[in-house]
Amino acid sequence: MEKKNQTLHYFILSDSIGETAQKVARAALVHFPSAKTVLHKYTFISNIEKIDEIIHDAVKYDGLLFMTIANSELASYVEAKCIETGLICYNLIQPFTLEIERRLGVNPTSLVGAQHELSDEYFDRIEAMEFCMKYDDGKDPKGIGEAEIVLLGISRTGKTPLSMYLATLGYKVCNLPLIPENDLPSIVFEINKNKIIGLTNNIEVVNKHREIRMLEYGIPKGSRYASENRVKQELDYADEVYRTLGCPVINVADRSIEETAHIISEIMKLTPHAF
Amino acid sequence: MEKKNQTLHYFILSDSIGETAQKVARAALVHFPSAKTVLHKYTFISNIEKIDEIIHDAVKYDGLLFMTIANSELASYVEAKCIETGLICYNLIQPFTLEIERRLGVNPTSLVGAQHELSDEYFDRIEAMEFCMKYDDGKDPKGIGEAEIVLLGISRTGKTPLSMYLATLGYKVCNLPLIPENDLPSIVFEINKNKIIGLTNNIEVVNKHREIRMLEYGIPKGSRYASENRVKQELDYADEVYRTLGCPVINVADRSIEETAHIISEIMKLTPHAF
Incomplete structure (x- = not known):
C-alpha cells in the first residue's frame, strides 16, 4: 500500500473530560505506530456556538471526530454539521443508549459526565x-x-x-x-x-x-x-x-x-x- | 415509557483485558442508573472455538456485545455469527482502523492488546x-x-x-x-x-x-x-x-x-x- 505520509488530526468531543472517547481513539491509533497524529481535545462542551467553532477547526484539518456527548440534541447537531461538511464523526454514546433504551423501556438520564458521580x-x-x-x-x-x-x-x-x-x-x-x-x-x-x-x-x-x-x-x-x-x-x-x-x-x-x-x-x- | 423491568446482559469481547470496551459500555449504561445489568466479560480471545462458546452464551441471554478484537478475521467471524443469530455487536476497532487506514494509506498492525506495550x-x-x-x-x-x-x-x-x-x-x-x-x-x-x-x-x-x-x-x-x-x-x-x-x-x-x-x-x- 502506498505510504501517504499524512498527518491524522483526530478530535475528541466530550461533555465531560473526554476519557472514553480518547480511550477508543487510542485503541484504534495504537495499530498505526508510525502514524503522525495530532490530538485536538474539546471538553465540557455544552452549547452550539462551541460546536460551530470546533467544526470549523475540524474542517480545516479534515479531522476524524470521536464524540461522547450525552445530550442528544447537541450530539445530533454535531452529526448534522458533519454530514453538511463531509466530516466523519463517531458517536460513542447514542447508538448504544438508544439500543439499551429500546431493550429496557427506560429513558436514559441526560446526566452530563455521569461517569464520575460522587457515589x-x-x-x-x-x-x-x-x-x-x-x-x-x-x-x-x-x-x-x-x-x-x-x-x-x-x-x-x-x-x-x-x-x-x-x-x-x-x-x-x-x-x-x-x-x-x-x-x-x-x-x-x-x-x-x-x-x-x-x-x-x-x-x-x-x-x-x-x-x-x-x-x-x-x-x-x-x-x-x-x-x-x-x-x-x-x-x-x-x-x-x-x-x-x-x-x-x-x-x-x-x-x-x-x-x-x-x-x-x-x-x-x-x-x-x-x- | 413503559417500564419493562428487564435485566440487560452485556458482553465484553476482547483480545486483551477489555478495558476500552468496558469503558464504552459503562459510559452508555451510566445513563440508566436504575437498570439491572449483568456483565459477561471474555478476555484474551484468540480463537474461533472460544467465540462459538461466547455466542452460544450471548444468545441465551440476548446479550448486547461490545467488542475490541484487533484481528480482523476473528472480528468478522464474531460479526457474521451475530448476524446469523440476531445479536447486536458493537465493533469498537475495525470501523475506526479502516477509516484511518484509508486516510493514511498504511496497514494497521495486527498487534493484540497493543495498548500496553512496554515502551x-x-x-x-x-x-x-x-x-x-x-x-x-x-x-x-x-x-x-x-x-x-x-x-x-x-x-x-x-x-x-x-x-x-x-x-x-x-x-x-x-x-x-x-x-x-x-x-x-x-x-x-x-x-x-x-x-x-x-x-x-x-x-x-x-x-x-x-x-x-x-x-x-x-x-x-x-x-x-x-x-x-x-x-x-x-x-x-x-x-x-x-x-x-x-x-x-x-x-x-x-x-x-x-x-x-x-x-x-x-x-x-x-x-x-x-x-
Whole structure:
C-alpha cells in the first residue's frame, strides 16, 4: 500500500473530560505506530456556538471526530454539521443508549459526565487509594490484615505501581517486600491464603532494572544488589515463600500493570469495580 | 415509557483485558442508573472455538456485545455469527482502523492488546507512580524540587488520591499538607510557581469528611480537628498561602478526581499522556 505520509488530526468531543472517547481513539491509533497524529481535545462542551467553532477547526484539518456527548440534541447537531461538511464523526454514546433504551423501556438520564458521580463506590475507591499509600512496601504490617489483596515480591517485581493501579480501581491492596535476610511478619501466615499473590520476574529483567537504578544512585555496575547471583538467591527465596504459603504466583516479565491486575482479578474472582 | 423491568446482559469481547470496551459500555449504561445489568466479560480471545462458546452464551441471554478484537478475521467471524443469530455487536476497532487506514494509506498492525506495550512511555509511568509513593504527604521535601506538579492543601482536600491518579497517568506529583502551625519548607517558595496547584474545599464538606474519620478513630463529635472554626482557620490559612504563592486554586467540592486532574492538565498545559 502506498505510504501517504499524512498527518491524522483526530478530535475528541466530550461533555465531560473526554476519557472514553480518547480511550477508543487510542485503541484504534495504537495499530498505526508510525502514524503522525495530532490530538485536538474539546471538553465540557455544552452549547452550539462551541460546536460551530470546533467544526470549523475540524474542517480545516479534515479531522476524524470521536464524540461522547450525552445530550442528544447537541450530539445530533454535531452529526448534522458533519454530514453538511463531509466530516466523519463517531458517536460513542447514542447508538448504544438508544439500543439499551429500546431493550429496557427506560429513558436514559441526560446526566452530563455521569461517569464520575460522587457515589459510595467513588468514596470506597478514595479509601482504597489512601489505604494503598498508607500500607505500601510493608510500612505497617497492620495493613496485611485489612487488605483485600496482599502482594509479595522481591525488589523490582513492580509491587508499588501494581498496588496503585489496583487501588485506583477500588481494591484495598497492601504490598510487602521479600528480603531473604528479613523474617516475614507472622500475620502473613495467619491471614486467608486466598488474599495473597506472589509476584516473580525473570532474573535478567530484575537485573537490568536494578542496574539502571544503581546507575541512578551513582553505584557502579557489579554491585551485590544487581548481581545475577544475588537476584537468583532472592528469587529462589521468594519461590520458597510462595510454596510454603501455597499462593498463586504471577511472573510480571513482559506483562503490563493492567494485564497483571487483570490476572489477579480473575484468580481472586473479584467483583469488577465498574469504572 | 413503559417500564419493562428487564435485566440487560452485556458482553465484553476482547483480545486483551477489555478495558476500552468496558469503558464504552459503562459510559452508555451510566445513563440508566436504575437498570439491572449483568456483565459477561471474555478476555484474551484468540480463537474461533472460544467465540462459538461466547455466542452460544450471548444468545441465551440476548446479550448486547461490545467488542475490541484487533484481528480482523476473528472480528468478522464474531460479526457474521451475530448476524446469523440476531445479536447486536458493537465493533469498537475495525470501523475506526479502516477509516484511518484509508486516510493514511498504511496497514494497521495486527498487534493484540497493543495498548500496553512496554515502551519508554510505560516505564516513565512506572517511575511516576514510584515517585508519587515516595513523596506523598510531604514525607520528603526533596520531591518538591523534582516534581512536575506540586499539590498543596489542608487535610481532606483529596491530595493523596489525586496524586495517585495523576501518577498513573505518568505525571511526577508531590503533595504537601498545609497546617497553620507548621512552616512550609522553603523550597516551595523557590521552585517554578507554575508547578504549584492549591486545593481547597467547602467548609461543610471538609467538616463532614473529618467527622467520619473521627468516628472511625473512635473520637466523639465536636473534637477540634472536625470543628467548623478549625476548618475555617485552616482554609483561611491555605488561601493566604495560595495568594502569597500566586498559584491557581481548585475547589474539589463536587468534583471527581478525574475532573480535578483534567482541570490541572488544562491549567498547566500538560502534554496529554496517551493511555
